[in-house]
Amino acid sequence: MTKRTDLLTGLPVTADGSGPPRERADAARNRARVLAAAEELFAAGDPAEITMEDIAKAAGIGRGTLYRRYPDRASIARALLDEHERALQSEILRGAPPLGPDESDPAERLAAFYAAMVDLLERHVHLLLGAETGSARYRTGAYGFWFTHVRVLAADCPDPEALADTLLAPLAPEVYRRQREQGISPDRIKRGLAALARGVLTDSGPKSPE
């Protein structure tokens, strides 16, 4: 159930029980071509510079065909990104601590989340830059998930709602790319974020009881 993946993957909605409008073979082949070509193009250069025409041409199809499934560049990047993000979301919901559920230590959970996101960013910055440039980031379903997760982790703070966006800001793909271009390694970024996680979430400040 809940197979309404059409907006993300471009797959046709499998209507409930009734006659399912199957996807034609050539259409499937073309989608595969589009995703393969887009993956390559995004990785090759600045994703903001890639045009729909470029993708169509690289995939060997016409512009009309491309637009039929993907209304813009971002939706293609999101389709490529989707499975990776789902994997991480599943880890968070059902995996082992410190990433997965763990009542005791929100600071370590946040640090683990940061580390996992850095791994995701390191592997797929180009896709994230293609999908979430600027404010578009906040309109994706994924951001909603991260937001909720962080807000819950910050539940003991005075204002979790206000903190959540603040704590997610350093994970914006533009920030990550900037840091990497400055010569900062993923590990250093992780350590910085871990310090931030512990500093903010470790039981209120200097009087840490033990």
Added chain:
Amino acid sequence: MTKRTDLLTGLPVTADGSGPPRERADAARNRARVLAAAEELFAAGDPAEITMEDIAKAAGIGRGTLYRRYPDRASIARALLDEHERALQSEILRGAPPLGPDESDPAERLAAFYAAMVDLLERHVHLLLGAETGSARYRTGAYGFWFTHVRVLAADCPDPEALADTLLAPLAPEVYRRQREQGISPDRIKRGLAALARGVLTDSGPKSPE
């Protein structure tokens, strides 16, 4: 001296001592019109949607005239923003603590810097969105200043270089707009950022508690 403001304000370079190529009256009038019109347009709607044509039309001049001084939308926004940012920079360099120089308490200085930036954002988000959309933020001179400031404040941390971009990320105009649109008041944002500043920079605190 050092009047080389042409890139920021569009003013002609006053060559050293020799014959200064004065600005003509009609040119000055038109620049004023451009800035006034742009200020209004930026405030009215999403700055990313404003075109050079819109600004030229609103200012009552031709496109060619507009391009003569401002190569793009961002440079106009920056010209409008410049004096406000300079004022804050001057406060940081020469003002009174906690914003100004103060050897004793980097955490409070960072909190004060955050508060001042929130004030700036609250008054001029539309201009900042016009000037620094996405990665363009890192290419402005202002970002370099903030970066250096924060890096110095974080000097006692393990990796100030890596922390600086991380600590500046929540001040991205897109983040601020998002939070305000979520109904979070400037004061709540300030308090969240203050907590972050103290959590990360207060030394004694959470260092390997267990």
Added chain:
DNA sequence: CACTAAGTGGACGATGTGTCCACTTGCTGG
């Protein structure tokens, strides 16, 4: 008052977007 260079504005070519629609083709059921 006439000269000159700074200043002006709109036409222009290039590029990208998204839509439209006449044609093609994969999948049936007869």
Added chain:
DNA sequence: CCAGCAAGTGGACACATCGTCCACTTAGTG
């Protein structure tokens, strides 16, 4: 095997924005 049709295709089209170019205008000067 074939015919029908709906899904699928691709390129032409209309539109928007960009940035440049250059013939004309005008402010300032001697």
